[in-house]
Amino acid sequence: MADQGPQIEFFEVNAERLAHSLRIFGSAHRYYQGPGAFDKLGDICHAIAAKPAIIIDADVFALLGARLAATFGARAYIPLPFAGEVTVPAIEAMLARVRAEGADIIVGVGGGKALDAAKGVALRAGLSFVTVPTVASNDSPVSMGLALYDDHHRVVAIETHPRNPDAVVVDTDVIAGAPARFLLAGMGDAIAKKFEAEASVRDGGLSAHFGAPSRTAMYIADGCYRTIRAHGVAAMQAAGRGKTTVALDAVVEANILMAGLGFENAGLGLAHAMTRGLVRTPVVDQCLHGYHVAYGLLVQFEVEDRGDAFIDDVAAFYAEVGLPRSLKDLGLERLDDAVVQHIAANVTAAPKGAYLVVPVGPERIEQAMRKIEARYAGN
Numbered sequence: 001m002a003d004q005g006p007q008i009e010f011f012e013v014n015a016e017r018l019a020h021s022l023r024i025f026g027s028a029h030r031y032y033q034g035p036g037a038f039d040k041l042g043d044i045c046h047a048i049a050a051k052p053a054i055i056i057d058a059d060v061f062a063l064l065g066a067r068l069a070a071t072f073g074a075r076a077y078i079p080l081p082f083a084g085e086v087t088v089p090a091i092e093a094m095l096a097r098v099r100a101e102g103a104d105i106i107v108g109v110g111g112g113k114a115l116d117a118a119k120g121v122a123l124r125a126g127l128s129f130v131t132v133p134t135v136a137s138n139d140s141p142v143s144m145g146l147a148l149y150d151d152h153h154r155v156v157a158i159e160t161h162p163r164n165p166d167a168v169v170v171d172t173d174v175i176a177g178a179p180a181r182f183l184l185a186g187m188g189d190a191i192a193k194k195f196e197a198e199a200s201v202r203d204g205g206l207s208a209h210f211g212a213p214s215r216t217a218m219y220i221a222d223g224c225y226r227t228i229r230a231h232g233v234a235a236m237q238a239a240g241r242g243k244t245t246v247a248l249d250a251v252v253e254a255n256i257l258m259a260g261l262g263f264e265n266a267g268l269g270l271a272h273a274m275t276r277g278l279v280r281t282p283v284v285d286q287c288l289h290g291y292h293v294a295y296g297l298l299v300q301f302e303v304e305d306r307g308d309a310f311i312d313d314v315a316a317f318y319a320e321v322g323l324p325r326s327l328k329d330l331g332l333e334r335l336d337d338a339v340v341q342h343i344a345a346n347v348t349a350a351p352k353g354a355y356l357v358v359p360v361g362p363e364r365i366e367q368a369m370r371k372i373e374a375r376y377a378g379n
């Protein structure tokens with residue numbers, strides 16, 4: 001692995017400006033990770049609440065329902081199996097149940113949808129929430145944000161709970177049993193955080209808490225990258241086998257805890273902005289979020305003129321673990337100008353987000369995409 005240099009120096013270049021800005025660091029109240037963590041859920045919930053409502057992915061409920069019953073034992077809990085999209089009507093239906101039953105905390109168990117549904121219900125009920133991710137495919141479990149969809153899986157709104165989760169409970173044996181592509185996507189989402197944090201510091205971006213980035217956040221994002229580079233290949237060999245290994249455990253922590261704390265406290269950059277165009281592009285839109293971010297990071301590197309040797313080093317790691325290096329890897333057989341223009345236009349057309357700064361225009365992004373495609377797809 002190439003030495004990417006100490007993260008802190010990047011911060012110090014901008015230290016004068018940052019020292020005179022308000023910096024805010026927020027996080028989940030408590031984080032649990034390890035094999036069998038799921039079986040502590042009853043104790044964890046009842047230490048902070050009396051009647052938890054458990055919004056659980058219906059497929060996960062079929063697999064873990066008996067363990068859920070066992071961890072709560074005789075103590076109160078309200079299981080709410082959830083399937084379908086995270087829409088406002090779906091959230092309101094669960095909210096009515098939560099109010100009728102007098103639940104005092106909302107727990108989301110499953111993939112991104114169940115967790116977002118739990119956040120959406122908790123937000124409307126004025127309650128705290130707990131997340132129990134059963135895949136490590138993105139950084140949302142420790143975050144306060146959630147996406148609302150329509151029935152056709154189109155994002156209609158991004159909402160923010162005023163608090164981060166009261167607890168995040170990550171059972172690494174459960175995650176090790178999920179299909180490997182989820183862990184891979186999580187690495188794609190997480191590996192970008194260091195470089196997006198650097199971009200945020202450089203470009204004057206804000207964190208999700210509307211504060212300037214902190215040194216703490218920069219160190220976390222840097223550690224996230226180092227952990228994935230050190231353990232990513234071995235973690236992929238363990239993924240899908242249902243047993244925790246050192247490498248898988250390390251990558252799960254990077255994908256969920258480090259990535260979540262990193263982006264919420266430092267901000268995002270072009271790698272994530274690229275997803276605005278990719279989700280609006282047929283075929284490519286079918287890929288998991290983390291695949292989009294991984295590709296977006298290569299485009300960000302090219303826009304930043306980091307040089308071929310630097311980009312080749314990261315791209316070689318992508319090839320080893322199976323992350324996409326080109327639009328071709330994302331499913332587009334041929335590069336055509338209209339698609340490149342469409343993606344770049346969507347990346348830069350969105351309003352400048354508080355914690356997502358795009359420092360260049362569409363022409364520079366198009367140029368970078370063509371370079372990446374020529375280099376890694378031979379297009």
Ligand SMILES: [Zn+2]
Nearest residue numbers: 138139189293
């Ligand atoms: Zn992401």
